[in-house]
Amino acid sequence: MTASSAGADETASTAPDQPPARSDGRSDFTRLPPTIDLPATEQAILELWDDIDAFEQSVQQRPADDEYVFYDGPPFANGTPHYGHLLASTTKDVVPRYWTMRGHRIHRRWGWDTHGLPVEMKVEEALGVRGPAEIEEFGVAAFNEACRALVDQTADDWDYVVRRLGRWVDMDHPYRTMDTDFMESVWWVFDQLWDKGLVYRSVKVLPYSWGATTPLSNFEANLDYRMTDDPSIVVRMPVVAGNDTVPDGDDLLIWTTTPWTLPGNLAIGAGRDVTYARVRVDDDGTTRHQWLATDLVETVLPDGDVVATASGADLLGVQYQPPFDHFGEERDRGAFRVLAAEEVETDEGTGLVHMAPAYGEIDFLTLREAGLDVLIDYVDADGRFTELVPEVAGVNIKEADSTLLRLLGDAGLVVSSGTINHSYPFCYRTGTPLIYKAVPTWFVEVTKLRDRLVELNHDIHWVPEAIGEARFGNWLEGARDWAVSRNRYWGSCIPVWECEACERQECLGSIDELEERSGQRPDDLHKHVLDPITYPCPDCDATMRRVPEVLDCWFESGSMPYAQLHYPFDNVEQFEATFPAEFISESLDQTRGWFYTLHVLSTALFDSPSFRNCVVSGMILAEDGRKMSKSLKNYPDPGHLFDSYGADALRAYMMDSPLLRAEPLRFSEAGVRQIVRTVLLPLWNVVSFFTTYAEADGVSMADLAEAPAPADRPEIDRWVLSVLQSLVADVNREMEGYHLNRVVTPVLGFIEDLTNWYVRRSRRRFWRSGDVERADTLAAFATLYESLTTFARVLAPVLPFLTEHLHQVLEVAVDDDAPKSIHWTDFPQADESLIDTELESAMATVRSIISMGRHLRTSNDLRVRQPLRTLTVITRDPDVAAAVASHAGLVTDELNVREVVVRADEGELVSLTAKPNFRVLGPRLGAEMGAVAGGVAALSHEDLAAVADGGTVEVAGHELGRDDLDLRRDPNPGTVVEASGPLAVALDTTLDRELEVEGLARDLVSRIQQVRRDLDLDVSDRVVVGWASDDEQVREAFARHGDQIASEVLAVEITADDPTADVEVDCGVGPVSVSVTPVD
């Protein structure tokens, strides 16, 4: 796959009409075909990297004392990689590759998130056990070992994909959250929080399955929603201590679908801003006044009369009589009052919310917010009422509904009663209805850290910036305490031991501490190993047992900076030298995930952020705008993309997308294909072009070394080198700012400049048989060589494969001292001395003139081969005039005109018109803008010409100068003129015999070249051309332009009236035949 100089010998050409090369005439380069099999090339590069140990070397070659720290955010070790992972892996590869090339040593250690519910669920499925009860019956030890085995076996899929993508990361020495060292550090982290008083145990209202006698995760709770019938009742609660708005004896109406929670009612929630109505109802001769949200009067009390309204705020504090009076003593602690609740809905129910804090999270939080630290839980683990509610003690809560309803009815409290058919969660394992129930839970007191979290967030450079301010910042400001315990099995354990008798609690921070207490030193810290380890209570000598919960696996992810190094038990110096990380990157969904937990833990432990730069990427959607879905098959298989287009294309496609601005991308295979067509193939074509002519011309590295210095090269060379150096400066600036999405677009622009302008304009200079100076040829080769090698390095982080291939072909193959991989080289730094902004802008002007000239040719049906006399550029802008003057040859050549002239006055070709410069005049004129705009439109060409020359004109009482107007040039009717901005170009379309014959000569060249191609001649083969024609113009063309034709088609001789001329060619004139015979 790499070019070797050995194969170049036999094809070196020695053109007879050229001075001998100063080298031995042999090229160091071997011609490469214009087509390339990108996937196959990438495979070969992968092997090359293995052979030279490219990744490891790229790290080791950089100084150990100049480390750049990157943290890998671990993927869950289950399932196979999807596009989100490919995106993350690309970002996590591009940035470290760049900073490596900038001279830093970057260890890139892969991480595996091994714990948590997804793994457990998979194992449950595989083992055929479902839910906690069955797991415990099956045996926690066996279950956990099955989880461990599953994690071990998922690594292989990843290995292939990550390698194929070209990501350099050490997967042989990953950190894994299930390794004992990692888990011990997690203990240490937890113990630090404990010592700082940031850990407490409280309760959290969770989905609970009485069938499985266990709380479930939200994920599990969502697994089995069913439509089901439940009671739907409205109950009145009489006011016993009202206020100015709500008199004693009025009723507050609440609605519930869970009558079993009514005995637990401790408060009623009202929305402060909700409007409530006092409704008079006459029922069986009794008149009642009942309160509910105004919006719901129609629905709940259609026969009532609204007699008053009040806002929710007016209801607060009103005391009422609960429907079951088992916990009356709670009134002294603030219960049975109307409290302010958030998010009160008024589209169903009554707008007054029944609150049973043990059985609803909102209820719990609302009461706590109001300072009511009360919790009544009368439901046992099996879902039965306890003795706290004697009427139904021992009865399943759902089955008690009818009894409770009857009791309420007897008490005259039921306002309405019916059933509702709604979606309700069921236990995915036992099929029993889920309830919400307060469960003991461990918390980290994040609220105490909140201010510091917000402050330290200001030290983090977020890309895009708004994420840090808005999304993450808001989240931090609203942070609540973090529930870190899970009632599960496969995870790090909460390292708290508790005395059975006296409830003494001890948090252990290391295995050493465990050994001190218990005399045991386990080599594994999973639940099934730890739970049997007990020790006597230092206070009362009873047994200390570990609390049963495991840790939220996000706690481990957030502990990763410490735990991956087994800090503080090992690597203390290394940790201190490398914390916090320079760079991390994940997608938007990690705002509340990894980004958050990293930040919370490092703030708590070290009062520091844990990362300095964070690139947040968007979510990848399928092409139809929906989520990528395996069942819908609405996205291409990554393997198919690798095989069809290669990893470089996929990488560049993702980098050059809204994803790097944290916006969603509709993933499209066509987009990947487009990268191949617009980036990879054109770039490769240039390489092929270079090697083809370097070989044909026998250009060697020694020759390139003799090329003129850049400052002494032709303008087109200096231009492309200037553009390239500007690009280098831009790319460095954007990479330093982590704006990865701003890298590919300017790169595309350079490819356009290089291929469609530099190579196209310079093509003849590479062709030694042409009539060009040796120095000029070498300047062109050297410029193109330098451009390609520099450009390859600029692109190396994004396109590691193709650029490596270029490096091998253009550098390694010709220079024994070249670094063996492009990824071992240094990233280019802009050479300011090569940047000539005036030249760049002059060239841009000239290109725009040429583009306008082409337009004129097209619209007047004049083929480019037909020479024309004159192109006139009309401009009053001295910069434009200067640009044309210094590039006149370029314009005449590109547009095939004899001369280009510049003039300032528009004459009869163009009329000046103007629009107001709104940006300038708007603020000055305000409402008069409209009148002035009308006046400006009516200005004459002469008025405007005066303004264009620096004068002024009065419009609607305002003096307007050149900066106040936006001058345009409109072609006058009947002219061949194109106008844009400060200039116009006019084409003289007059043809005469001389021009026509010259055009014909060019056509003849083109036709003869086609014959050469048909004969499969090599680009440097010499020929004898014969021709025969009676056409007068043809004879004249050969007579007057024969030398030129011969030179163009490499004819050593042209024979007129050749009887062997038998190839008919069509030049739009009389019949012509030619013959082309190679000579050797």
Add this chain to the structure above:
RNA sequence: GGGCCCGUAGCUCAGCUUGGUUAGAGCGCACCCCUGAUAAGGGUGAGGCCGAUGGUUCAAGUCCAUCCGGGCCCA
């Protein structure tokens, strides 16, 4: 329900921070050119009530409000 984000040409996206009157690019499409990069290359053209409505302003794709559709996270 809340926070953040997206909605511009058939498709994928610029432009929105800092409002300025002719809204750009690429792909696709149509037509043309070139034929010594050739299973390439170049040019030209058609194609848009800038998600909707209301507001601010001399002026709104751009700012504000509401709504609709989609996404992520949270409830």
